[in-house]
Every structure is written in structure tokens, then in C-alpha cells.
Amino acid sequence: MHSDDAPGRELAWIAVDWGSSNLRAWAMDEQGQIINQAGSDKGMLALTPDAYEAELERLVSPWLPASGQFDVVVCGMAGARQGWREAAYLPVPSALHQLSQGAVAPRLEGTRLRVHLLPGLSQTRSAAQHFDVMRGEETQLAGLVAEKPDFSGLVCLPGTHAKWATLESGAVTRFTTYLTGELYQLLANQSVLKHSVGSDDLDEPACHDAFTRAVAEIHAAPQAFSSRLFGLRAQDLLDSRLPSCSARAAVLAARLSGLAIGLELSGACQGQPEEEPVTLIGNPALCRRYRVALEAIGCTATHLDGDSAVLAGLRLAHGALTHHGEVL
The missing domain is CATH 3.30.420.310 (2-keto-3-deoxy-galactonokinase, C-terminal domain)
Known part of the structure; x- marks a missing residue:
């Protein structure tokens, strides 16, 4: 499902949250503001690795001008081991403004899009056998840090599998998942x-x-x-x-x-x-x-x-990729 284009604003890049059950995409302008959005029920559980590119292009092609190549920054399950291509977990402690350093690019048949899959976070406390992972929530946490770069405190992301993360000066130092x-x-x-x-x-x-x-x-x-x-x-x-x-x-x-x-x-x-x-x-x-x-x-x-948090986190990642010349 697509929303109407915002008049007079040009597409600069595309933000994507690709979950297990759903896919959401936003067309973004140069100022990082939404000019269009779309979604589908083609989450990771409904796709094989070779089907991701076609589904993404189907969703965003109405936004693309006649020419040009556009950056796509993706968080969530598209970067899982069973997804499009694995973006390996970054171990904690991990600075949230540096998530883009773990991004990977899947192989593409087309030339209109440059796709970057963001990583999740992992935790291993061998003494207590406390292993944990998150994928997608770290981008929401990055959205919090985008607003408050030196944030420290306890953060909860409720859901089917609730995440509790401790942040220190904008970095995740530890986290726990509750079912x-x-x-x-x-x-x-x-x-x-x-x-x-x-x-x-x-x-x-x-x-x-x-x-x-x-x-x-x-x-x-x-x-x-x-x-x-x-x-x-x-x-x-x-x-x-x-x-x-x-x-x-x-x-x-x-x-x-x-x-x-x-x-x-x-x-x-x-x-x-x-x-x-x-x-x-x-x-x-x-x-x-x-x-x-x-x-x-x-x-x-x-x-x-x-939604505000994940978009802010995707903006932060896009800005970091652009700043380091990785998507230019």
C-alpha cells in the first residue's frame, strides 16, 4: 500500500524496516523528511533470499525518477542469517552512532538501488552463559541516541520479545530479552x-x-x-x-x-x-x-x-554512511 507523494520534493534515499512478518519503506528527501511511504506483508518469513530484490523494487519503483541511483538503508530481519544477506551481529558494548560500520550490501541484479543492510547486536557473557541477540531494536535505540547523543539509562522496547537495554553515553553496554x-x-x-x-x-x-x-x-x-x-x-x-x-x-x-x-x-x-x-x-x-x-x-x-525512533535511527545510519563516503 502506498501513500500519496508530497508535492515539490524529490527523492534522495529510501529507509526500510524489514521485519519477520512485514516490510515498511519510506521515501526520504534531502532533509530526511518523509515524502512517501509503503508497506507489504512480505516479511522475512514469506521470502527466500533471491526474492528480496524483486519485492523491494515492486514496493519502491513508483517513487523512482526516470534515471539515477538511490541509497536504501535497511534495518531488521533482511540482515538475518535466514534473510537477504547476513549482516553479522556487532558485540556489545557498541556505540549506536556506529551501527553503519557493520552494514553489508547484498548482490543486486538491477542498478537503480544501492542497498545497505544494518547489523543487529549480540551479547555473550560466558561466565553466566548469558547469550542474547537483537535485530531491528538497535536501530530504534539509535533513534533515541540521534536525539540525545550522550544518553545513559535503562530502555525498554516492549513486544512479543521485550528488550531491556542499558545505555551509557550513547552505547549499548548490555541487554536482556524477555519472552x-x-x-x-x-x-x-x-x-x-x-x-x-x-x-x-x-x-x-x-x-x-x-x-x-x-x-x-x-x-x-x-x-x-x-x-x-x-x-x-x-x-x-x-x-x-x-x-x-x-x-x-x-x-x-x-x-x-x-x-x-x-x-x-x-x-x-x-x-x-x-x-x-x-x-x-x-x-x-x-x-x-x-x-x-x-x-x-x-x-x-x-x-x-x-516508528519515530526507527526512522531517526535509519537517518543516523544514512548520515554516517554518507559522511564516510560509503554510499557516495
Whole structure:
């Protein structure tokens, strides 16, 4: 799907976020402003390596003038081992303004595009066997650094696999991934809890209360997580104070969400000073849920929109590539 061209502005380069399930592209002018955008459902999982170029050209060809060659800066799963071409992970600590130094160029049949695939980040702490990787989120973190070059602090990128990164003076020094979103989906859809939970809404007072109580409860006693999960099923069967039908399922879903996120916070926020806010990067609805959870344990949070962050990170990478003469 394409949006309309912005009148009177010429294409300078193309920014791309290529995920597992979706592809998003933005036509950018010389000032790094969006003049057009498009997307498709052809993420990494839907493509073989030899199909990437054709899909990219199909998406961006309406933007291309009759002549000229254009830079394309790509973050995300196109640079994975199963993607277009592997852009090897950069080990942490890693300065986010230097991500472009790990970019690779896939082989192309056409001559209209110059494609650069950005790397992800990796972590190996051999003593604790703490291995971790991210691919795509590092560009959102770079977007934060583009706005605040010397940023230091704790950053959370909520999602199916939530990332928590510690930044020091604009560099990622360590990070941890939590499977909270995937865990919630498995429990809600494939465990015994599927008979009890539905869809929650934090705007509903009963759901909001159930969520925050569960966050605080499990944050204080994470060792009780498994028993509290089964307690949800028992509560559904026995608690006469719960509302009926869909409202009942919504409250229990909010409690399940609170237990899952609260467990995550019990690990991710260990040692976090209450006066130092956590920076949340992602879609507003999910970041709001995490902000509410953080407030339930006495922490504060700020929010940076995920799309704004990834575009700022791609701009930073494009500027670095251009500055070093790599795409000129």
C-alpha cells in the first residue's frame, strides 16, 4: 500500500524496516523528511533470499525518477542469517552512532538501488552463559541516541520479545530479552487458562485494578508465578466477586497480563533507582501498559514512538554512511 507523494520534493534515499512478518519503506528527501511511504506483508518469513530484490523494487519503483541511483538503508530481519544477506551481529558494548560500520550490501541484479543492510547486536557473557541477540531494536535505540547523543539509562522496547537495554553515553553496554508477550499468548491460547481469559481493556477500572494489583503482587514474590497462574483458573471457578461473562474474562486477562509483565519487571528493574525514568520505545498502547506496570512498582517512564525512533535511527545510519563516503 502506498501513500500519496508530497508535492515539490524529490527523492534522495529510501529507509526500510524489514521485519519477520512485514516490510515498511519510506521515501526520504534531502532533509530526511518523509515524502512517501509503503508497506507489504512480505516479511522475512514469506521470502527466500533471491526474492528480496524483486519485492523491494515492486514496493519502491513508483517513487523512482526516470534515471539515477538511490541509497536504501535497511534495518531488521533482511540482515538475518535466514534473510537477504547476513549482516553479522556487532558485540556489545557498541556505540549506536556506529551501527553503519557493520552494514553489508547484498548482490543486486538491477542498478537503480544501492542497498545497505544494518547489523543487529549480540551479547555473550560466558561466565553466566548469558547469550542474547537483537535485530531491528538497535536501530530504534539509535533513534533515541540521534536525539540525545550522550544518553545513559535503562530502555525498554516492549513486544512479543521485550528488550531491556542499558545505555551509557550513547552505547549499548548490555541487554536482556524477555519472552513475555509470547508467554502471555501461549498461556492465554494454549493452556488451561484459555477457558478463563478473554481480552482486557485498561481503560476499564476493574481491568486496570486487576492488572496493577497483579504486577505489584508478582514483582514482590516472583517465585510464586507458576502457582498464581493456576490460581487464575481457580479464581474463575470459585470467586463470586468477579463479574459475569465477558467482563469476567477481561478481568482475568488483565490479571494474567499483570502477572507476566510483573515477572518481567522483577528481573529487568532490579537496582533501578526510582528517580531515574525508564525510557519506553514502541507503539503507544503497549508502552502505556508498561508505564502503568512500572508505576505500580514505584518507577516512572518516558515514551518515544517506535516508528519515530526507527526512522531517526535509519537517518543516523544514512548520515554516517554518507559522511564516510560509503554510499557516495
